[in-house]
Amino acid sequence: MSITHLLILLVVVVLIFGTKKLRNIGSDLGGAVRDFKKGLDGDEATKSSDPNERLRADPPAGNTQNQSQHETEQK
Template sequence: MSMTHLLILLVVVVLIFGTKKLRNIGSDLGGAVRDFKKGLDGGEEGAGGKPKDERLQADPPPAASSQNQSQHDHSETK
Protein backbone atom coordinates (compact mmCIF):
# COMPACT_ATOMS: atom_id res chain seq x y z
CA MET A 1 0.00 0.00 0.00
CA SER A 2 1.23 3.42 -0.79
CA MET A 3 1.05 6.49 1.41
CA THR A 4 -1.90 7.81 -0.64
CA HIS A 5 -3.91 4.67 0.08
CA LEU A 6 -3.23 4.98 3.81
CA LEU A 7 -4.31 8.64 3.86
CA ILE A 8 -7.55 7.85 2.01
CA LEU A 9 -8.23 5.00 4.41
CA LEU A 10 -7.59 7.29 7.39
CA VAL A 11 -9.99 9.96 6.03
CA VAL A 12 -12.72 7.35 5.47
CA VAL A 13 -12.30 5.94 8.99
CA VAL A 14 -12.49 9.43 10.51
CA LEU A 15 -15.62 10.22 8.50
CA ILE A 16 -17.32 6.99 9.57
CA PHE A 17 -16.44 6.97 13.27
CA GLY A 18 -15.66 10.59 14.08
CA THR A 19 -12.72 11.88 16.07
CA LYS A 20 -14.35 11.54 19.51
CA LYS A 21 -15.16 7.87 18.97
CA LEU A 22 -11.64 7.22 17.67
CA ARG A 23 -10.14 8.80 20.80
CA ASN A 24 -12.29 6.58 23.01
CA ILE A 25 -11.33 3.50 21.02
CA GLY A 26 -7.66 4.45 21.31
CA SER A 27 -7.77 4.92 25.07
CA ASP A 28 -9.76 1.69 25.57
CA LEU A 29 -7.29 -0.22 23.41
CA GLY A 30 -4.35 1.25 25.32
CA GLY A 31 -5.88 0.23 28.65
CA ALA A 32 -6.54 -3.28 27.38
CA VAL A 33 -2.95 -3.67 26.19
CA ARG A 34 -1.66 -2.35 29.55
CA ASP A 35 -3.82 -4.81 31.49
CA PHE A 36 -2.76 -7.65 29.20
CA LYS A 37 0.93 -6.90 29.76
CA LYS A 38 0.35 -6.63 33.50
CA GLY A 39 -1.34 -10.03 33.42
CA LEU A 40 1.55 -11.59 31.51
CA ASP A 41 4.08 -10.23 33.99
CA GLY A 42 2.06 -11.54 36.91
CA GLY A 43 1.10 -8.04 37.94
CA GLU A 44 2.04 -6.27 41.12
CA GLU A 45 -1.33 -6.80 42.72
CA GLY A 46 -3.58 -9.81 43.13
CA ALA A 47 -7.32 -10.00 42.80
CA GLY A 48 -9.25 -7.22 44.51
CA GLY A 49 -6.36 -4.76 44.36
CA LYS A 50 -4.44 -6.36 47.22
CA PRO A 51 -0.76 -7.22 46.81
CA LYS A 52 -0.10 -10.93 46.33
CA ASP A 53 1.59 -11.49 49.68
CA GLU A 54 -1.32 -9.94 51.59
CA ARG A 55 -4.06 -12.18 50.18
CA LEU A 56 -5.92 -14.27 52.72
CA GLN A 57 -5.38 -18.01 52.74
CA ALA A 58 -7.65 -20.68 54.14
CA ASP A 59 -6.79 -22.12 57.53
CA PRO A 60 -5.94 -25.83 57.66
CA PRO A 61 -8.62 -28.01 59.27
CA PRO A 62 -8.19 -28.66 62.99
CA ALA A 63 -6.33 -31.89 63.82
CA ALA A 64 -9.11 -33.19 66.14
CA SER A 65 -11.76 -33.22 63.42
CA SER A 66 -9.49 -35.17 61.05
CA GLN A 67 -8.95 -37.86 63.73
CA ASN A 68 -12.71 -38.18 64.23
CA GLN A 69 -13.18 -38.49 60.47
CA SER A 70 -10.56 -41.25 60.16
CA GLN A 71 -12.17 -43.21 63.03
CA HIS A 72 -15.54 -42.86 61.29
CA ASP A 73 -14.07 -44.17 58.03
CA HIS A 74 -12.59 -47.25 59.72
CA SER A 75 -15.92 -48.17 61.33
CA GLU A 76 -17.67 -48.11 57.93
CA THR A 77 -15.20 -50.50 56.31
CA LYS A 78 -15.67 -53.24 58.93
Protein backbone atom coordinates in the same frame (compact mmCIF):
# COMPACT_ATOMS: atom_id res chain seq x y z
CA MET B 1 -0.43 0.10 -0.62
CA SER B 2 0.92 3.53 -1.11
CA ILE B 3 0.80 6.46 1.25
CA THR B 4 -2.13 8.01 -0.65
CA HIS B 5 -4.16 4.84 -0.13
CA LEU B 6 -3.44 4.94 3.58
CA LEU B 7 -4.40 8.62 3.81
CA ILE B 8 -7.67 8.02 1.98
CA LEU B 9 -8.40 5.09 4.28
CA LEU B 10 -7.65 7.23 7.33
CA VAL B 11 -10.00 9.99 6.11
CA VAL B 12 -12.79 7.48 5.48
CA VAL B 13 -12.36 5.95 8.95
CA VAL B 14 -12.44 9.39 10.58
CA LEU B 15 -15.57 10.31 8.64
CA ILE B 16 -17.31 7.08 9.63
CA PHE B 17 -16.41 6.93 13.31
CA GLY B 18 -15.56 10.53 14.18
CA THR B 19 -12.60 11.76 16.15
CA LYS B 20 -14.25 11.39 19.57
CA LYS B 21 -15.12 7.74 18.99
CA LEU B 22 -11.63 7.00 17.63
CA ARG B 23 -10.09 8.63 20.69
CA ASN B 24 -12.21 6.45 22.98
CA ILE B 25 -11.35 3.33 21.01
CA GLY B 26 -7.66 4.21 21.22
CA SER B 27 -7.74 4.78 24.97
CA ASP B 28 -9.72 1.57 25.54
CA LEU B 29 -7.28 -0.40 23.41
CA GLY B 30 -4.32 1.12 25.24
CA GLY B 31 -5.87 0.23 28.60
CA ALA B 32 -6.50 -3.33 27.47
CA VAL B 33 -2.89 -3.73 26.35
CA ARG B 34 -1.66 -2.25 29.64
CA ASP B 35 -3.85 -4.62 31.69
CA PHE B 36 -2.70 -7.56 29.58
CA LYS B 37 0.94 -6.70 30.25
CA LYS B 38 0.21 -6.33 33.98
CA GLY B 39 -1.44 -9.75 33.91
CA LEU B 40 1.60 -11.31 32.31
CA ASP B 41 3.89 -9.69 34.87
CA GLY B 42 1.50 -10.66 37.67
CA ASP B 43 1.81 -14.35 36.83
CA GLU B 44 5.52 -14.22 37.54
CA ALA B 45 4.97 -12.18 40.70
CA THR B 46 2.51 -14.68 42.16
CA LYS B 47 4.95 -17.54 41.68
CA SER B 48 7.59 -15.80 43.77
CA SER B 49 5.21 -14.31 46.37
CA ASP B 50 4.47 -15.57 49.85
CA PRO B 51 3.11 -19.15 49.70
CA ASN B 52 0.63 -18.32 52.49
CA GLU B 53 -1.13 -15.89 50.13
CA ARG B 54 -3.46 -18.09 48.13
CA LEU B 55 -6.89 -17.70 46.68
CA ARG B 56 -9.62 -19.33 48.68
CA ALA B 57 -11.78 -21.85 46.88
CA ASP B 58 -15.54 -22.10 47.23
CA PRO B 59 -16.76 -24.66 49.75
CA PRO B 60 -17.63 -28.11 48.41
CA ALA B 61 -21.07 -28.48 46.83
CA GLY B 62 -22.20 -31.08 49.39
CA ASN B 63 -21.65 -28.60 52.21
CA THR B 64 -24.00 -26.02 50.68
CA GLN B 65 -26.77 -28.63 50.29
CA ASN B 66 -26.54 -29.46 53.99
CA GLN B 67 -26.85 -25.79 54.84
CA SER B 68 -29.93 -25.34 52.67
CA GLN B 69 -31.57 -28.42 54.24
CA HIS B 70 -30.74 -27.08 57.67
CA GLU B 71 -32.30 -23.71 56.83
CA THR B 72 -35.53 -25.32 55.58
CA GLU B 73 -35.79 -27.44 58.75
CA GLN B 74 -35.56 -24.29 60.89
CA LYS B 75 -38.47 -22.62 59.08
